[in-house]
Amino acid sequence: xxxxxxxxxxxxxxxxxxxxxxxxxxxxxxxxxxxxxxxxxxxxxxxxxxxxxxxxxxxxxxxxxxxxxxxxxxxxxxxxxxxxxxxxxxxxxxxxxxxxxxxxxxxxxxxxxxxxxxxxxxxxxxxxxxxxxxxxxxxxxxxxxxxxxxxxxxxxxxxxxxxxxxxxxxxxxxxxxxxxxxxxxxxxxxxxxxxxxxxxxxxxxxxxxxxxxxxxxxxxxxxxxxxxxxxxxxxxxxxxxxxxxxxxxxxxxxxxxxxxxxxxxxxxxxxxxxxxxxxxxxxxxxxxxxxxxxxxxxxxxxxxxxxxxxxxxxxxxxxxxxxxxxxxxxxxxxxxxxxxxxxxxxxxxxxxxxxxxxxxxxxxxxxxxxxxxxxxxxxxxxxxxxxxxxxxxxxxxxxxxxxxxxxxxxxxxxxxxxxxxxxxxxxxxxxxxxxxxxxxxxxxxxxxxxxxxxxxxxxxxxxxxxxxxxxxxxxxxxxxxxxxxx
Amino acid sequence: xxxxxxxxxxxxxxxxxxxxxxxxxxxxxxxxxxxxxxxxxxxxxxxxxxxxxxxxxxxxxxxxxxxxxxxxxxxxxxxxxxxxxxxxxxxxxxxxxxxxx
Numbered sequence: 001x002x003x004x005x006x007x008x009x010x011x012x013x014x015x016x017x018x019x020x021x022x023x024x025x026x027x028x029x030x031x032x033x034x035x036x037x038x039x040x041x042x043x044x045x046x047x048x049x050x051x052x053x054x055x056x057x058x059x060x061x062x063x064x065x066x067x068x069x070x071x072x073x074x075x076x077x078x079x080x081x082x083x084x085x086x087x088x089x090x091x092x093x094x095x096x097x098x099x100x101x102x103x104x105x106x107x108x109x110x111x112x113x114x115x116x117x118x119x120x121x122x123x124x125x126x127x128x129x130x131x132x133x134x135x136x137x138x139x140x141x142x143x144x145x146x147x148x149x150x151x152x153x154x155x156x157x158x159x160x161x162x163x164x165x166x167x168x169x170x171x172x173x174x175x176x177x178x179x180x181x182x183x184x185x186x187x188x189x190x191x192x193x194x195x196x197x198x199x200x201x202x203x204x205x206x207x208x209x210x211x212x213x214x215x216x217x218x219x220x221x222x223x224x225x226x227x228x229x230x231x232x233x234x235x236x237x238x239x240x241x242x243x244x245x246x247x248x249x250x251x252x253x254x255x256x257x258x259x260x261x262x263x264x265x266x267x268x269x270x271x272x273x274x275x276x277x278x279x280x281x282x283x284x285x286x287x288x289x290x291x292x293x294x295x296x297x298x299x300x301x302x303x304x305x306x307x308x309x310x311x312x313x314x315x316x317x318x319x320x321x322x323x324x325x326x327x328x329x330x331x332x333x334x335x336x337x338x339x340x341x342x343x344x345x346x347x348x349x350x351x352x353x354x355x356x357x358x359x360x361x362x363x364x365x366x367x368x369x370x371x372x373x374x375x376x377x378x379x380x381x382x383x384x385x386x387x388x389x390x391x392x393x394x395x396x397x398x399x400x401x402x403x404x405x406x407x408x409x410x411x412x413x414x415x416x417x418x419x420x421x422x423x424x425x426x427x428x429x430x431x432x433x434x435x436x437x438x439x440x441x442x443x444x445x446x447x448x449x450x451x452x453x454x455x456x457x458x459x460x461x462x463x464x465x466x467x468x469x470x471x472x473x474x475x476x477x478x479x480x481x482x483x484x485x486x
Numbered sequence: 487x488x489x490x491x492x493x494x495x496x497x498x499x500x501x502x503x504x505x506x507x508x509x510x511x512x513x514x515x516x517x518x519x520x521x522x523x524x525x526x527x528x529x530x531x532x533x534x535x536x537x538x539x540x541x542x543x544x545x546x547x548x549x550x551x552x553x554x555x556x557x558x559x560x561x562x563x564x565x566x567x568x569x570x571x572x573x574x575x576x577x578x579x580x581x582x583x584x585x586x587x
């Protein structure tokens with residue numbers, strides 16, 4: 001049952017030599033073998049390679065080496081480059097691609113001894129909120145196999161919740177770490193823009209993308225952030241600022257903290273059980289000594305429109321590199337380079353990626369740039385100002401992660417806009433470049449997990465981890481495990 | 487603002503925009519995307535109701551404006567590893583269809 005333990009618990013057992021990395025990796029592989037046929041959280045698992053990495057870790061420990069993650073198996077969203085492993089981004093266009101280098105975040109985990117055991121499923125190029133846009137099949141929600149796991153990091157959320165990994169990495173451009181964490185009942189952290197280097201993270205929308213940990217506990221998320229955070233010369237948008245001791249912030253309670261509730265977020269449209277669980281969570285925080293105040297984020301109303309202009313605009317530029325020339329899939333029978341690009345992209349991309357490329361190209365095109373793209377950038381400024389105002393009167397903001405729990409597979413696929421509207425509480429955080437955490441806060445009547453979102457100002461990770469950890473310790477929702485697959 | 491109104495009334499030509507993005511579409515895709523994207527663009531029009539006159543546009547979230555480093559020669563990726571990912575290559579080059587006759 002080693003696979004059911006948290007990262008912190010596994011590290012302690014490894015450190016005290018009560019178990020070996022090989023035992024942990026084997027337990028995780030067994031769990032994958034038992035459940036992942038149905039769940040499909042992983043795109044690839046290289047068992048042999050993982051066991052070799054475990055052996056190396058065990059030998060290193062025996063030789064006296066230490067590492068915060070020495071021998072701990074971690075699952076990686078298929079959008080992050082791990083040298084020698086595939087990186088398809090859930091797309092046919094990257095079939096057969098092997099990463100020639102490590103992403104900086106991966107290199108930092110590797111330096112602490114992490115074992116990279118497999119690649120998790122995702123919406124193609126991280127475009128989606130349900131993992132139904134993967135070119136390699138859907139992932140199921142471990143709590144109810146008829147429901148989606150959320151997205152785009154649905155594979156990472158599902159394997160953590162199903163104990164098919166000790167922890168995982170995801171990426172969050174508009175909620176892709178926090179929303180699947182909420183749907184699957186695990187912890188998901190989107191750090192401040194620039195806190196973790198994006199080098200080696202396949203770009204979707206460069207001004208919004210952040211790598212984030214997906215874990216069983218808030219303390220585990222703090223540990224992974226600790227290892228990955230910090231400036232990087234390979235990513236000039238990374239923040240070269242001192243990295244605080246995040247785990248120290250977990251030792252503080254909520255006394256003296258002020259938590260804000262955005263009045264615009266609790267005005268209907270919320271699933272009744274989501275609203276109840278979040279209201280109960282707010283009361284728990286109040287009981288722990290936090291002062292609760294109302295704040296206002298008026299421009300959140302325009303956040304979806306703003307996000308779905310800016311993100312596709314950036315994506316249309318970023319995805320121009322997938323043209324059948326340098327890597328991945330190339331369409332046959334092309335007559336000239338332009339024909340090669342068009343046919344490769346037509347055959348290699350799925351429908352949602354095509355929609356967003358067209359949308360992004362449109363909002364950047366002559367005659368529409370001012371009306372759409374420039375307006376969206378200005379509204380983005382207003383959204384950031386709303387948060388700056390709010391954080392003058394509170395230390396962190398509490399809200400739902402998503403207006404609904406996990407929905408049924410296929411329920412939202414016909415109407416893209418309907419799917420986009422589910423991102424209402426998460427996209428403002430990316431647009432403002434600030435940080436957010438999703439923490440399990442109970443279940444719906446149908447036993448689907450609900451997530452509480454804790455949002456902090458830029459570089460406010462200590463505050464949100466403190467709130468998340470204190471809440472988690474008081475409630476123990478994170479100890480609940482899905483039974484639907486066993 | 488009069489110009490903006492005219493633009494909003496005019497629908498996106500999906501095939502034209504797809505061509506700009508170097509994407510060929512099937513007839514079915516063109517019809518499906520046209521409907522879905524019209525619906526989405528119509529939703530975007532809510533931004534027009536906001537007064538953003540004089541607001542500074544925000545392109546990215548960090549205060550960093552530029553980053554400089556010394557112009558030094560540094561190793562790049564291993565050529566063989568990079569070529570392995572190319573769909574078609576010679577021992578030293580990535581191959582593409584003829585560009586110039």
